[in-house]
Structure formats: structure tokens, C-alpha cells
Amino acid sequence: MTLTAPGSVQADVHARGPVPPCPARGLVCRNCGATFGLIAEHACAECFGPLEVDYDPELMKAVTREQIEAGPQNIWRYAGLLPVGQDPADRVSLDPGLTPLVRADRLAAELGITGGLWVKDDSANPTHSFKDRVVSLAATAAKGLGYRKIAAASTGNLANSVAAHAARVGIPSFVFIPSDLEPGKVVQSAVYGQTLVAVDGSYDDVNRLTSELAETDEFEDTAFVNQNVRPYYAEGSKTMGYEIAEQLGWRIPAQVVIPMASGSLLTKVDKAFRELTAAGIVEATEWTIFGAQSAGCDPIATAFDNGWDVVKPVKPTGIAKSLNIGNPADGPYALDAIRRTGGSVGRVGDDAIVQGIRDLARTTGVFAETAGGVTVAVLRQLVEDGRLDPAKETVVLNTGRASRPSTRSSRSSAPPTASSRR
Amino acid sequence: MTLTAPGSVQADVHARGPVPPCPARGLVCRNCGATFGLIAEHACAECFGPLEVDYDPELMKAVTREQIEAGPQNIWRYAGLLPVGQDPADRVSLDPGLTPLVRADRLAAELGITGGLWVKDDSANPTHSFKDRVVSLAATAAKGLGYRKIAAASTGNLANSVAAHAARVGIPSFVFIPSDLEPGKVVQSAVYGQTLVAVDGSYDDVNRLTSELAETDEFEDTAFVNQNVRPYYAEGSKTMGYEIAEQLGWRIPAQVVIPMASGSLLTKVDKAFRELTAAGIVEATEWTIFGAQSAGCDPIATAFDNGWDVVKPVKPTGIAKSLNIGNPADGPYALDAIRRTGGSVGRVGDDAIVQGIRDLARTTGVFAETAGGVTVAVLRQLVEDGRLDPAKETVVLNTGRASRPSTRSSRSSAPPTASSRR
Structure with a gap:
């Protein structure tokens, strides 16, 4: 075989x-x-x-x-x-990709974003995630x-x-x-x-x-x-960046908000934008990349806040399980892309994550996994504290579909330790 | 508002x-x-x-x-x-459609289909169904x-x-x-x-x-x-037919197997093929349409077997709940399309439906809802009893994604009665 x-x-x-x-x-x-x-x-x-x-x-x-x-x-x-x-x-290959880029005008209106807001919805892939x-x-x-x-x-x-x-x-x-x-x-x-x-x-x-x-x-x-x-x-993640640019009519958006687990996805979207520019496929422009983490697993956010070049591992907790990588392999490279483009990192707790899932579903019809809730809640935070410019066109990434909740009572399994990498 | x-x-x-x-x-x-x-x-x-x-x-x-x-x-x-x-x-609109047409060579090999087999996978729509x-x-x-x-x-x-x-x-x-x-x-x-x-x-x-x-x-x-x-x-269902033809390179497949609840989807795929032909968008060709029902809700299959023009309502049972319409509004029109194109109707029981879901997942990576299991199990039946020509190109429709099973014990709710229409 x-x-x-x-x-x-x-x-x-x-x-x-x-x-x-x-x-x-x-x-x-x-x-x-x-x-x-x-x-x-x-x-x-x-x-x-x-x-x-x-x-x-x-x-x-x-x-x-x-x-x-x-x-x-x-x-x-x-x-x-x-x-x-x-x-x-x-x-x-399952031939994934070309997932919808959804215009989120109602969410933009609620958040006061006037420059245009889009959701790249990767729940439409064959097994429903990026x-x-x-x-x-x-x-x-x-x-x-x-x-x-x-x-x-x-x-x-x-x-x-x-x-x-x-x-x-x-x-x-x-x-x-x-x-x-x-x-x-x-x-x-x-x-x-x-x-x-x-x-x-x-x-x-x-x-x-x-x-x-x-x-x-x-x-x-x-x-x-x-x-x-x-x-x-890891190079597969570049295709999310290529598609965003193509679906905008071969244009790189001014701001992108990306959830971070290992940090790889964020670095690859940035790489995709640099490649499209260098190859002359899109016009040269500036873009700003923002990272999103949960408060239960925020090693890249902490490094960003403290001006560190390295990421100190943490023991993850919280509901955003698909982002719970305590020792992110690409953390330093994600920090580099965020700092180089003038971006920032937001972190949100479990209540805000649930609210983020609700806000996205209620205003766009996209029912996201917890990582999508993290990203939308961080978007709200970044607008509220003035780090993200509401007058500029913004794209947020939803990496997968919501799972139906189990009807069993939640179990208290040990959280993954710092060296986990999923 | x-x-x-x-x-x-x-x-x-x-x-x-x-x-x-x-x-x-x-x-x-x-x-x-x-x-x-x-x-x-x-x-x-x-x-x-x-x-x-x-x-x-x-x-x-x-x-x-x-x-x-x-x-x-x-x-x-x-x-x-x-x-x-x-x-x-x-x-x-959520802007659905253009879902993958998946080449199912491994399933074709198992079933002895030599003319080519495809699965139209509508689980890739925004809310994961057609x-x-x-x-x-x-x-x-x-x-x-x-x-x-x-x-x-x-x-x-x-x-x-x-x-x-x-x-x-x-x-x-x-x-x-x-x-x-x-x-x-x-x-x-x-x-x-x-x-x-x-x-x-x-x-x-x-x-x-x-x-x-x-x-x-x-x-x-x-x-x-x-x-x-x-x-x-109902006209929205025509787009599945249009997409199949376009994704095959503007060509109508020789055989299509379609699950039937009200029967509407089947009639609209046939209508789409007729419209594309009449408009000169595809070359004129012959096609054969097969219907799929579960043994727990088979009023159209029964009418077909008996040569009836009308459909006698039944009280649905069985696991294929999304197909459990006992009094199908479009049953007579589905029968007409099937007979006019030289097709047939298959019915399969719950064990075969589960096996159909497994067969499709195991050979293509597409994890279907029960309606998809019905369609694949009926495909197997039609090949085995010689009603479907294995030497001709065939497309089967998967109308949605599998739900995660509840971990609660199954309840014995009353089945919908004959007049239900969902």
C-alpha cells in the first residue's frame, strides 16, 4: 500500500x-x-x-x-x-479552500467600525475547519x-x-x-x-x-x-491570506485580526501578503496584524505587553481549547509580524469569548468555534481601547465551526501542560 | 424594521x-x-x-x-x-453554493462502478446543509x-x-x-x-x-x-443541478441519485438539467434520475413499485429524520421525472443507512447526515440489482453534514404523522 x-x-x-x-x-x-x-x-x-x-x-x-x-x-x-x-x-487532498468572505456590516455598526468589516469563514471547509x-x-x-x-x-x-x-x-x-x-x-x-x-x-x-x-x-x-x-x-495557512486578498478584488486589507495557538497561522497570513506584494499580484500597501488569545492561555499576549522577544510558557486553562498551546512554537515570529506591522495583541476571558460567539452568530449568521469567539471579542476590545482604527477596512478570521455542546456534565480533565503542541 | x-x-x-x-x-x-x-x-x-x-x-x-x-x-x-x-x-442570503463535487474513485471501485462516480457535498454550505x-x-x-x-x-x-x-x-x-x-x-x-x-x-x-x-x-x-x-x-434547489453540470465542465451526468423527502429536490435537479439544455448552455444529452428513500418512510418508492400516479401517505419511522415526510407534496412530480428519464427508486433500512454513512466516510472523507447514508446505500442497491448502469457516469447528492450524536439516551418521541411537511 x-x-x-x-x-x-x-x-x-x-x-x-x-x-x-x-x-x-x-x-x-x-x-x-x-x-x-x-x-x-x-x-x-x-x-x-x-x-x-x-x-x-x-x-x-x-x-x-x-x-x-x-x-x-x-x-x-x-x-x-x-x-x-x-x-x-x-x-x-480534500480540496479545501475558497471559503466565504462574509461582509459583516451589522457587527461593524455595533462596534463602530466604519471602514468595512469582513469575516473569513473557514467553517465551510470539508471537515469544517482551517x-x-x-x-x-x-x-x-x-x-x-x-x-x-x-x-x-x-x-x-x-x-x-x-x-x-x-x-x-x-x-x-x-x-x-x-x-x-x-x-x-x-x-x-x-x-x-x-x-x-x-x-x-x-x-x-x-x-x-x-x-x-x-x-x-x-x-x-x-x-x-x-x-x-x-x-x-504550515505553508497551507498561507492560502487563507491569498484568498482574503483575491476575494477583496486583489487587495490587501488594512487590518487583520487572527487567533493565535502556536502563532503559525498569523505568521503565514502575513507571509502570504508579503509574497503577493513581492510577486506583483497585488499593489504594495501597508497592513497591520493583530493577534487574539484567551486569558486562559496568553503567553504571546504577555510577551507582547512586556516587550519580550521570547515567549514564556504557561499552563493553559479556559474554554478556547483549540487555542490552548502553552508553549507556542511560532510565538517569537508572530510577535515579530505584529510589531513590524504596528499591530497589537488582545486577550479575553471565557465570558467575553461566549459573548463573542453570540455576537458573531447574531449579527452575521456564522456560528463559530471558541477560537472565533476569541477573535471577535478581541476585535471589540481593540476598537474600544483605540488600538484598532475603526475607519480602516478590517478582516477577522473564523477558523472553524461550533461543535454541538455535549449534554454530559463537563469533566475536569487535567489541562495540557506547557509543552503541548497541537 | x-x-x-x-x-x-x-x-x-x-x-x-x-x-x-x-x-x-x-x-x-x-x-x-x-x-x-x-x-x-x-x-x-x-x-x-x-x-x-x-x-x-x-x-x-x-x-x-x-x-x-x-x-x-x-x-x-x-x-x-x-x-x-x-x-x-x-x-x-448567506451566499451558499459552489460546494465541492468530490470524485469518489474508492467508493466506485468497491461498488464496481467503472463510468466515474462523484459526490456533490452540500455539507460545505454556510449552515452545513442544502x-x-x-x-x-x-x-x-x-x-x-x-x-x-x-x-x-x-x-x-x-x-x-x-x-x-x-x-x-x-x-x-x-x-x-x-x-x-x-x-x-x-x-x-x-x-x-x-x-x-x-x-x-x-x-x-x-x-x-x-x-x-x-x-x-x-x-x-x-x-x-x-x-x-x-x-x-423550491427554485433554490435548481442550483445543485446547475453546479453539478458546471463542475463537470458543462456536462450533464448520465445518472443521478437523489434523496427524497417532499420530492422537491429531485424534481428541481431534473428541471435544472432541462433548463440548461433548452438554453443551450450544455449539449443535449440523456440522463436518468434515481430516487432514494428509507424503508421507514417510503411512500414514493411504494407508488413507483406499484405503478401509481399518486402517492399514498405513510406514518414515518426510522433514523433518516430529515427525509421523514409521510405525505410528500412533490411525490407525483418526482415519480414523473423518474419515469420519464428511465430511472427507479430504492429504499433501504436503518442498518443499511448506517452502513451507507460509514461507506461514504471511509472511502471519501465525507461525513454525511442520515440522508446521505440513504443515498449511498440506495446507490449500492441499485448497482447490485442491475437498475443503475455501472459503466455510466454517476453523481450522488449529500444534502448535509452529520450531527454529533447526542450522548443522552435516545428518546421515544412520537413519529411525525402523515401530514407533516418539513
Whole structure:
């Protein structure tokens, strides 16, 4: 069994337009600048810094609006700006993306925003969260790198996306979850017929286990999507930035508010805007990026407030579970993007998060997960204390759909510890 | 307060291309052929037959592929073929549509289908079901007809879509639900901040109540989306047919399998194919339409098997609740489309429905609601008994996403009676 299964053959309808060249020329360490080939590593062999995909700027410049618009109605229309998947036959994908950019005039009116407000609603992806974007890139890279299976540790969105991608192409996947997860959460991953491993322990225990498993002979042909193929995985988030610009009529918005867990999504939206500008696909302009965290897990907010370059890990609490990464891998890079663009970071408590979910649903009809509530509540805070300019066009990101609440009484499971990374 | 609220102003990005003329010239009775203006009625004043939108064929012929492709990335790209919403400023809409057409090669291989198999996945709509299509048309028509509020009786998808549409534009809505609904189902409609009326009774009681309320002075400015504006509501389903043809590269598939509740969706997909052909947007070809029902609610299947022209009401049972309409309003018209195209009707029991959900998820990564399980199980049945040609290209419709199962023990609520219509 290999990653080339019947389902991975893309139909003609998804293969519109010519195949662009691959613009990726290697991996580069974001810390020390050391360069590597397009390998399956996420940490620099020199300094253990995070590796990122490095592109040929000339190949990026060759990409045009017209090429993109003639492409498929999903993330692969941007294949000329991505590290993998130029040839439709190479893709392992649910074909996510091109989710609605919703005009939020009623929310804008309530908040006093006069410059225009939009919600990028990623709950419209195939498994209903933005994770489909990153898993499509990771799984496609995994295939190209010779892996035969994919895996992840997760308790929610990522687990569902990995299992669904594996089901689509008919390869084995392993999703590791804490054994005390609510049955309602488990069923979605389980229904795809993939391997679901319930681990007796906390989320953090599960994450540590998968890091160790990735090094064993048993899993040498398995790509852990946000571990050994993380540089490719992370690039999937760029497509949210590309789509926002395209859906605004090839224009970068003046202000963007983005929820932060690892901080990766925020850095990649900023990267997408820089790439579109450098490639001449949009006109050069200035933009400001704001980060959103919950008060229960605010290490990047604290570093921002104190002017630190490094992020001090915390032990997460609170209801915004999909954002509860106490030791965010991309925290320093998120801080850099926020400071460079003149932005700021807001943090909100659980009551404000619930109110944010209600405000968004009540004024736009978008029913968001808690991360969306964090972002909308932070937007309100930023306007109220004058950090965000209400006269400028603003986009907020909703990363996934609300889950129906369990009717079981809430359980007091141990929160993930500082080293967790989901 | 009127239906023209700040949120109903569509942004420039959604208003691409010129505004096409409205092709609707009136309503026509499908039973006796009597014609009416574009009024707010669903039953013929002459014979009580169902009213349908009547179009000017010359205006339909003026619509081109190029116009459609230059339009917005949602159902409104087909505005030139719809009864309302040509001008973006007139729309009351979540802008649904252009959901993925998923190539299902692994499911095809398991079933022995060699001609190509696709799943049209409407769980990617804003509130995660195809109801967003019909509610967008109904709410837009309601605005044009001078209504100030919208309403519906429902227990699931329709309730969520109505409440979300009202929230988007900031108008009042009334969603009537049985009081014994599971809390998890109620919260999604409730979060939109709209009026939720819990009625002490069965689904059928709720439906009867709303029919009576629609006639009262209290609700004279309220459009009940599938009652007094039903002719417009129903036309929204045509967009699934248009999208299938466009996503196949402007080609009508040889075979389509469609779940049936009222039977309306099936008749409208057939109508969409006929319209595209008559307008010269696709090449003339033959297609065959198959209907899918659950064994717990199979009045159209029974009528088909017995060669009846009329449908005898049944008392629905079984897990496919969104299909449990015992007295299907469009049953005779669905039978006509199926017979005219040389199709057939399949029925499957609850065990096969669960297996259908599993088969689809396991082979495509699409996690469907029970209606999707019915359709996939019927597809298997039709192939196995030779009614569907495995050598021909086939499309199956998934009308919505799976809900997380409640962790409460299942309750034995009274099934809806034969006159229910949701």
C-alpha cells in the first residue's frame, strides 16, 4: 500500500490550467538561516531552530492573477505559490479552500467600525475547519517524500482532517487521542474507518507519545503531519491570506485580526501578503496584524505587553481549547509580524469569548468555534481601547465551526501542560 | 424594521458582472396550468394544485457560460436563471453554493462502478446543509414581496438556515420547534439571537400550528419560507443541478441519485438539467434520475413499485429524520421525472443507512447526515440489482453534514404523522 491510491487521482475538472513549476527551492532555518533540501525535518540540524520553506522569488513573480483565477475553486489555484502539489496527480487532498468572505456590516455598526468589516469563514471547509488547508499540504508533501501513512495527535479539528484525508485516498492513518475524550468528538474521526488510538493520559501525554513514536522503526514510513513534515504543513495557512486578498478584488486589507495557538497561522497570513506584494499580484500597501488569545492561555499576549522577544510558557486553562498551546512554537515570529506591522495583541476571558460567539452568530449568521469567539471579542476590545482604527477596512478570521455542546456534565480533565503542541 | 437592513447590502466583491434581467414571468399551476403573477401563494386558486415559477425561455437562452463563470462564487452566479435576486442589493442570503463535487474513485471501485462516480457535498454550505440554497431564494423573494419577517417550522437544518439568514440581515425570524428537541439541536438556532418557539407537541403539531399562524393578522408580515413563498423557495434547489453540470465542465451526468423527502429536490435537479439544455448552455444529452428513500418512510418508492400516479401517505419511522415526510407534496412530480428519464427508486433500512454513512466516510472523507447514508446505500442497491448502469457516469447528492450524536439516551418521541411537511 502506498500513498498513490485510486482516490488520489484528481479528475479533469480539478486540473484546469497548465501545471506551474514548483517554486520551493529548499528549507531554511528561521533562526540561523542555514539551508537544507526539501527534506522531512522541522528542526534545524545546526541550531534546532524551526525550518521554513524557501522559495525562488523569480518563480513566484511568474504567477499571475489570471493563472490563479483560471485554476480550480480550492487552495490548489495557488499551487504556483506553494511548496508541493503543482501536478494534480500528486495531491493528497480534500480540496479545501475558497471559503466565504462574509461582509459583516451589522457587527461593524455595533462596534463602530466604519471602514468595512469582513469575516473569513473557514467553517465551510470539508471537515469544517482551517486544518484541511494544512493537512492537504502535509499529506501531499508526505506522499512526495515517500511516506506511506499519516498521523497526528489531536483532540479535535486536526484529528478529523487527518482521518478524512486518509479516507479520501485510501491510506492508513493513526490519530492519537486522550482516552477520556467525549464520545461525540471521537465518532467523527472514527467513522472514517481509520485507526484511532485512545491513550490513557492527558493531551500532553499523547503529544509526547507521538513525538517518541515518530522516531521508532514501527513508524518510519509514517508522516506526523505537524512534526516531521511541519514546514510543508504550515505553508497551507498561507492560502487563507491569498484568498482574503483575491476575494477583496486583489487587495490587501488594512487590518487583520487572527487567533493565535502556536502563532503559525498569523505568521503565514502575513507571509502570504508579503509574497503577493513581492510577486506583483497585488499593489504594495501597508497592513497591520493583530493577534487574539484567551486569558486562559496568553503567553504571546504577555510577551507582547512586556516587550519580550521570547515567549514564556504557561499552563493553559479556559474554554478556547483549540487555542490552548502553552508553549507556542511560532510565538517569537508572530510577535515579530505584529510589531513590524504596528499591530497589537488582545486577550479575553471565557465570558467575553461566549459573548463573542453570540455576537458573531447574531449579527452575521456564522456560528463559530471558541477560537472565533476569541477573535471577535478581541476585535471589540481593540476598537474600544483605540488600538484598532475603526475607519480602516478590517478582516477577522473564523477558523472553524461550533461543535454541538455535549449534554454530559463537563469533566475536569487535567489541562495540557506547557509543552503541548497541537 | 424592514428586510432592507445594513447586512443585506452586498459588497462589491459579490456583485461581479452586470445585473441580468429577471427571467420569471409568473407562477403556473403544475396541476391545471392556470397562471398567476409573481405572488405570495403556493397553491392554485383554481384547483389547489402546487404553483411553480414560470420562466421566459428567451431570457433563459440569453444566459451564457461566460456570464455565469464571471459571476460570484456562490448560487447567485446563476441569477439569470432564478426568479429573484438578480440585483445583489435585493438579496437576503448567506451566499451558499459552489460546494465541492468530490470524485469518489474508492467508493466506485468497491461498488464496481467503472463510468466515474462523484459526490456533490452540500455539507460545505454556510449552515452545513442544502437548505441554505432554498432559504436564500425564499428570504429574497419575501423581501421583494414586502414581508418584514421570516419563519419556519423545523427540527433541524431548515431551522438553522432560517435563523442564520435572519441574523445576517438583521430581521426578525421565528423558528418553531417541538419542545422535546435535544438541547444540542436547539442551541444552533438559539445562538443566532432569533426567536425560538418551543411547541408542546410533535413535529406534526408544530407544522399544523405554523400553517394556522400564517393566516393570522399577527403574522401577516411574516413569510413562512416553505409555505407562502414556497414556489420561490423550491427554485433554490435548481442550483445543485446547475453546479453539478458546471463542475463537470458543462456536462450533464448520465445518472443521478437523489434523496427524497417532499420530492422537491429531485424534481428541481431534473428541471435544472432541462433548463440548461433548452438554453443551450450544455449539449443535449440523456440522463436518468434515481430516487432514494428509507424503508421507514417510503411512500414514493411504494407508488413507483406499484405503478401509481399518486402517492399514498405513510406514518414515518426510522433514523433518516430529515427525509421523514409521510405525505410528500412533490411525490407525483418526482415519480414523473423518474419515469420519464428511465430511472427507479430504492429504499433501504436503518442498518443499511448506517452502513451507507460509514461507506461514504471511509472511502471519501465525507461525513454525511442520515440522508446521505440513504443515498449511498440506495446507490449500492441499485448497482447490485442491475437498475443503475455501472459503466455510466454517476453523481450522488449529500444534502448535509452529520450531527454529533447526542450522548443522552435516545428518546421515544412520537413519529411525525402523515401530514407533516418539513
